[in-house]
Amino acid sequence: MFEKAGAYVQASTATVISQDTVSKTAHVYFDWGTEPPYAQLYLEKYCKLNPVFPTILLFGVGETHCFPDCVPREEFCRTRFAKEWLMPQGHIDGLFTIVDKSATSCAVFSVFRRMNDGFVDDEMRRRFELITPHVRRALLIGKVIDLHKVQAAQLADSLDTLAAGMFLVDAMSHIAYANASGQMLLREASVLRATGGRLGAIDPVANQALQETFARSAQGDAAVGRRGIAMSLKARDGARYVANVLPLTSGARRNAGAVYSATAVVFVHRATLDMPSPPEALAREFRLTPAELRVLFAIIEVGNASEVADVLGISEGTVRTHLHHLYGKTNTTRQTELVRLVAGYSTALLR
Template identity: 40%
Template sequence: MADADDVLDLVGDIYDAALDPLRWPEVVGRAGQFVGGQVASIFSKSPIAGGGDVLCQSGIDPHYCQLYFDKYVKLDPATTGQYFAEIGQPIAVSDLMPQDELRQTRFYREWAAPQGMVDFISAVIDKSATTAALFGVFRYESDGLADNAARMRMQQIAPHIRRAVMIGRLIDLKSAQASAFAEALERMTCGIGLVDRLGRLVHANAAGQQLLDAGDPLFVRDGRLAARDGRTDHMLQDLIVRSGGGDAALGTGGTAMLMTSQNGLHHVAHVLPLTSRDRQAVGRAYAASAAIFMRRTMIEPPQSPELIATAYRLTPTELRVLLGIVEIGGVPEVACLLGVAETTIKTHLRRVFLKTGAVRQADLVRLVAGFMSPLAS
């Protein structure tokens, strides 16, 4: 059993990888060992197109890796179940089908068995209407089938991997060095604001300053970064304070904030601590304790979101839950956004499913996408 210091060390390295992608293979391997497997990967695949790609892997035989996406991804009996899992939910192949049934499949006989694999446990870290990105860990004969300990560890580590991957996608850095960050900061297309422990804005890149100059949904008040919406601002200030306490202080709950401006445009913000490990160099260079990454969301209804509410008779809270699930993806993050318990979000989500006729979260993504303007870029 890994001790607390080992877990903190792993979490710190995960966030360092957000700024230094060369760290990912080693970090993914350690995360796989933490969950309880010898081989791990971050990858994407589509149950609709029957394809996919490896984003990062550790320990996988390159031949079998290529073979999977060239041929066997379409034969993998777990693909559909993995896609429909909630973001962050640990799910093993052994949860989806009995072991004796799995062993009879062509996928197992020709791809998994020759490698000695008996199970695979994963968690979705991002999802679109057609594709899911997952962090997964392979289990061999010596590891046995995924057990409750593996599920608990996956649930513990997956939110940090998700957070780091999403931030890494936004900034696309080649190094975590302060000089490299400073050089890349101004050319980043996403808005970035650097704040100190009190929430005071110490620097913003051009994209971030443009967003702040607009004053909605984020603005600067008495030198401090703030959100127009009171509930969102409370969450923002809480995340900034917790970021000052290091990586572990953020916990495994949601750190993505969905913000809606007065003109109806949606933005998502992510918080990355700059007080731990290699990121401290960036923090010291700017006297900052956290970086706030801001971007507009991809899905924008053509008119007011109330059109969706009217069409499906959704209450205001149900509408916010629907938009939160579509834009952010995870029940824990939407719960943090609305300041309620996860069980409350799940209750509202069940009502949304009932009213819209949707069965899975992917159906909700397609539903909202149907309200997009055909002229949207």
């Protein structure tokens, strides 16, 4: 299916990958078109040299961007990442969007084009934006379900072990099935309710959005679009929950929906603490520019100014200029102090 998504976007490769901003590691969720040796090289080495990070963390979830939005194209082409990882594969251009973001990690859906495909055009961007909600929905629901557990046990039993509440509903929001966690949420009646057997949210605004999404689910994925992805629900005590709605009227999912006469499956779980990642927090606190942010984190990963210049594709003088600005903005005088500053922001997330 992911191969079909990449082909529809008219791309040569398509990837959903998550990078941890604290441990500096990467994890591939889905990949199509990347040769295995290059995929392994990215995980082992080039995820730490990718100049798109950490600038990408300043963008909002669901926004479509091309790589020059992070780094000027000429500068990007001079980076070690471009010269050693992208260009040998023949990549020339691409699009990306953040599909999930937390205080410690960022999951990105990206597509690349090779030389013979040409640069990104309006049609590619249009198709990319059409398919992005489906990719994001698949990733978020996959994380909630924990597919390894589902594959290791009987389906009904494994659904009852989910911490998230799961409901099968029809277009009129009638509940056809609820797992154990879902039944608990209904009994507590703090964030969800079941009036006359119909699923609804306690918060009126969220409830209206839920009902509209359920009604649209009968018409399939295209009708739902971006609706139903990470919908915010507020409990009576002010606690925050998240709902993800997946239509059951498209593709192979129709079989699952037909068994219960349902048009959508809904997952509801407690929202995680909404904290900015270290790069976001630092950029906001010290008013750092994207270029200064890149140099700051390159210093952490690579070392001295000459090595950073080589990795980022800029002159050593430019690196030292950015360092001078960083010292002034953060009230530091040495690189070791910058390292401690970043470490402090990262450590705070692990407490």
